[in-house]
Amino acid sequence: MDEAEDGDGGGGAFCRLRRRARLRLLRMHYESGVGHIGGNLSCLDTLLVLHHGVLGPADAFILSKGHAAGALYVALWTLGRLTDEDLRAFHGEDTRLSGHPAPGFLPEIPFATGSLGHGLPLAAGMALGKQLRREPGRIYCLTSDGEWQEGSNWEALIFAAHRRVPLTLLVDANGLQGFGTTEEVAGQGALSDQLAAFGVPVADVDGHDPEALRRACAAPPEPLGAPDGGVRVVFARTRKGHGVSFMEDRMEWHYLPLNEAQYRQAAREAGGGDA
């Protein structure tokens, strides 16, 4: 599939970046025998958009859906913050790249995450710190959609919206969770509206359209934003396993590792041919 046929929107540069990142992510998960690839592919575009053009030096990012660590590591790899050697150690012995993000070796990973419902409260605290210190910048936090079954997220949203801290919440809304769809498990089909009910502006966008994501992340905090920015929500509608036909919207790819044939097919579809 070439850039013109990609069909995902965005410029050619982003398409090249995405293909490169997808291939590296697939290879990393294949070589390490690690699952969770579906939820990594669903949010990879969001992470690439964030790390290539949205996040500035005064900003910080917390990956609350820590099971997408692979996508975060690959996004940092595309920036040169992690090396190929680092990625080869993913999920191995004596590695810095554990299956969920571990802190302490890169400022881009300020907190260990993996237990759901922690990232947004942490981001709210960092954003409050910026507000109290009158510092520029904004904290970005990516949650899953199923993660909104955790009560701590609602605690954090109440807190952050009330205090109008400079925080952008991104939701990777792929509609699938560990053992069913978010609608089947928790009736969360209206999550975007539920978030908006807290009085924060919600941009409901195609999470695989990089321009839409970029616009949503950069949008002014109208109509309810505070002078210092306030909370914004980017509700990114995505597909689990995006970019690999046999994974798309399939719950089992929350768990399964790739066998060799699957990996080769996935790599072909991701646009890189046999890897």
Add this chain to the structure above:
Amino acid sequence: MRDALCAGLVALAAADPAFVFLTGDLGYKALEPLREALGERFVNAGVAEQNMVSVAAGLARTGLRPWAYSIAPFLYARPYEQIRNDVCIHDLPVVLAGNGGGYAYGVMGSTHHALEDYGALLCLPNLRAHVPAFAEDVGPLVRRLAASEHPAYLRLGRSETPANWAPPPYAPWRRLLRGGGGGAPTVAAAGPLVGGLLSALGNAPDASPRPDVWAVCELPVEAGDIPDAFLEDLDASGHLFVVEEHAAQGGLGQMLAHRLLAAGRAPARFTHRHALGYPSGRYGSQAFHRRECGLDAAGLAAELAAAATSAAGT
């Protein structure tokens, strides 16, 4: 102790612009002066303890020095995973200040008691627990904790400083009473009940053997923490008597016994009086619950006297 905490923190507010105070919607008629002193750095985080602890971790990550405050059980049990994952694993300088250690909330009921707080928290990495014995300890502890680079838990209670008596200057281990030998045990006590015990011992007949009484205010008990003078007292008495308003599991008694065994200094006798939960299934004041556990001051004084008599007769 809450008033002493407020006074200490008001002083800290003036001294440290990085100090931020979070409360889980508590502090009515107690923390208003601190709210005045801190302005926007006084944050009522609402009835949401999980979020409050994670927010504190986030604040600490930006270089601020947060304290998070609530009733002790709401502070350590509800947000335990946030304390573990967000604060302790990252070794962030967050102070968790819990009011009402042990049975201090009395007849308010079991949900408001903190009987396993420091034992549970001390399983976590990097955290130390501080259990002031007297209101007079709180000011020095505030300064000590404000300078710490690690997670800390401060367990507050109701001070029982004996009348007309001033505690010695704060230290993690302090001998409060020098015994007269005679077979009396060596007491190691955590928390404010030691004040009541001192009063009860002071009211005992002069002829009664007096135990050595130590207050232990910082946990865990690490190798090297135990003062030589305590070990000398223990060698002389041969009987370690630990009292604490905390469950046996993970408490001072177990920690101290572990360290003494490891050091080859195990005493011949060991008595541990600790919280037992709710043995009768009934509720009452802090004094009621202490009596049910053998932790009331008069009962402890009598037991110590009996132990001394028993030792003297052997």
